[in-house]
Amino acid sequence: MNFKKIILSLLVISVAITFTSCGGNDSSNSKSATDSTATGSSNTQILSAGSTFVYPLFSKMFSAYNQKTGVQVNYQSIGSGGGIKQLQNKIVDFGASDNPLSDDQLAQSPVPIIHIPDCLGAVNITYNLPDNPSLKFTPDVLADIYLGKLTKWNDPRIQSLNPGVKLPDLQISVIHRSDGSGTTFIFSDYLSKVSPDWQSKVGKGQSLNWPVGLGGKGNEGVSGLIKQTPGALGYVELAYAIQNKMPVASLKNKSGNFVAPSLASTSAAANVEMPADMRVSLTNTDAADGYPICSFSYILLYKDLSYNIKSEEKAKAVVDLVKWIIQDGQQYSEALEYAKLPESVVTKSLDILKGVTYNGKALQ
Amino acid sequence: MIPAISYKAKRINFKEKAFKKTLALSAIIVVVILIAIFLTLLINSFPSLKAIGFKFFYQTTWDPVSDRYGALPFLVGTLLTSFLALVISTPFSIAVAIFLGEYYKKGPVAEIFKNIVDLLAGIPSVIYGFWGLFVLVPLVRELEMKLHVPPYGVGIFTSSVILAIMILPFSVTLSRQVISMVPSHLKEAAYSLGATRHEVITKIIIPYTKSGLFAGLLLALGRALGETMAVTMLIGNTHDLPTGIFSPGNTMASVIANEFTEATGRIYTSALIEMGLFLFVVATIINIIGKQIIKRFTLE
Secondary structure, three states: OHHHHHHHHHHHHHHHHHHHHOOOHHHHHHHHHHHHHHOOOOOOEEEEEEOOOOHHHHHHHHHHHHHHHOOEEEEEOOOHHHHHHHHHOOOOOEEEEOOOOOHHHHHHOOOOEEEEEEEEEEEEEEEOOOOOOOOEEOHHHHHHHHOOOOOEOOOHHHHHHOOOOOOOOOEOEEEEEOOOOHHHHHHHHHHHHHOHHHHHHOOOOOOOOOOOOEEEOHHHHHHHHHHHOOOEEEEEEHHHHHHOOOOEOEEEOOOOOEEOOOHHHHHHHOOOOOOOOOOOOOEOOOOOOOOOEEEEEEEEEEOEHHHOOOOHHHHHHHHHHHHHHHOHHHHHOHHHOOEOOOHHHHHHHHHHHHOOEEOOEEOO | OHHHHHHHHHHHHHHHHHHHHHHHHHHHHHHHHHHHHHHHHHHHOHHHHHHHOOHHHHOOOEEOOOOEEOOHHHHHHHHHHHHHHHHHHHHHHHHHHHHHHHHOOOOHHHHHHHHHHHHHHHOOHHHHHHHHHHHHHHHHHHHHHHHOOOOOOOOHHHHHHHHHHHHHHHHHHHHHHHHHOOOHHHHHHHHHOOOOHHHHHHHHHHHHHHHHHHHHHHHHHHHHHHOOHHHHHHOEOOOOOOOOOOOOEOOHHHHHHHHOOOOOOHHHHHHHHHHHHHHHHHHHHHHHHHHHHHHHHHHO
């Protein structure tokens, strides 16, 4: 008797839960947003989502910030695309993306969105050859390898760039990312800039129609395929390459210097004139000692925070957090293999942050 | 007396009704969820259906940069890997099922084997993927070098082998049960007529259980069609139409898993959802065909 009752009531409850939780996403989201704002300043909760690339850095930064100020930041690393969508749906207080928004995306937004760089990343070329010599590539050689025009390691064009290395008579197995990724976007942005052929045949994007090669999922998938395949060549994030001690190639930059990828050469690449809205591609920049395949990772904010944040107090907390990330927070970057923002970028970002308002009123 | 009985009867009656209603409701919810998933997929694929139309099913270019989406290579990849996996796993699954359902029904040997087969089903697919990448890929590459095909290591064949291992427990469990349920008087009659054990298996057990064995294989095929993670890690993820069983390719489930998180354009997202719908429909069709075949076998 009792047992049946329990089962019955459990069934009824679970049915009820199913129905109530189906009652639309919007209402539950706005509810949680008001809940978090109502709790007051002592334990403010800031909600954010986006790029998986900055997640390790953000989780370190946010735990340090929580110890310092008591503000809790909940960051969901769901990918840049997801971060943008959640910002557009007003689910999060700020988003994070590895690529700036396109003109179209900005035009669609009812309230202007600003871009604040939070750190720098770079894309490295890595390979699997006997003894893993350090190699040099020029942009046209790299583009032609990825276009499938250069297929052998001992091709004269590669050999002449690396006179001290005996390159084997081996097929180049091209490896790329199979998942949609900011890393692919940066890499294809670079190839589009340096090769008109690539620009017209493939273009740039998070996912591409690759002319040749095998795809691996994530940095670990790419590096797994490279380690497995003699003669493989692929691209991974700078931090991933450093942590796994992978062989990396030096690239010839716009000024004609061969530059090895490192945190310093990545920061150096950003030491150039910035546009007013910070939406800039850092591939193939004019910096003489800069590595040519770099990119900002961005924090995305609404210019008027009353659009997605319920209280002025919380809006202020969000702006304070962003200011801390680009100033004091930068001390955590290099230990985690992210390149620091150059001083000029920090100054300019602080200027942009001064323009952030709440209901038309300046926040600072 | 009479009012008391009717009161009790009423209570019992109410309980009966409530219990029945709850059960009916749960059953309806399952149907509603299935229909809701189908409708969600359908509605969200309208933008791509409108923009791309039928080209989606026969075009071979998948190019998110220029918004051209053709899913044919992925359909071919999905069917090729799943059916190849089924072909590889079928002899093993039937052999294991006969071994466990006929030769060793009870005892420690049977228990150990049953648990090991069940354990195969419990291993997360990412672990199959890693094992495949580090153990199977070099082996396949050696095989490919001997066969003088391009030694990618990864590709349709490698994924099919992993899938074959992954789907094995699904068909074995069901097949073992039907084999152990063959009435003993049938088998004893055959033995009394002088049949050998081999003859009993091939002439009595397999004909008697063929619809059950087929249902097991079908269950396994359904699992192979939707498997994502292990396949993604081993198939090579190229967007070209596969040219043979050793060439790299891609499956529908794997493309969705790879590209959905970072898909930003409206048509791009919608095209991926349309592929989900497509996979849903393909899986349903295969299921329906399977049910029909089972019905026909059972009627005979």
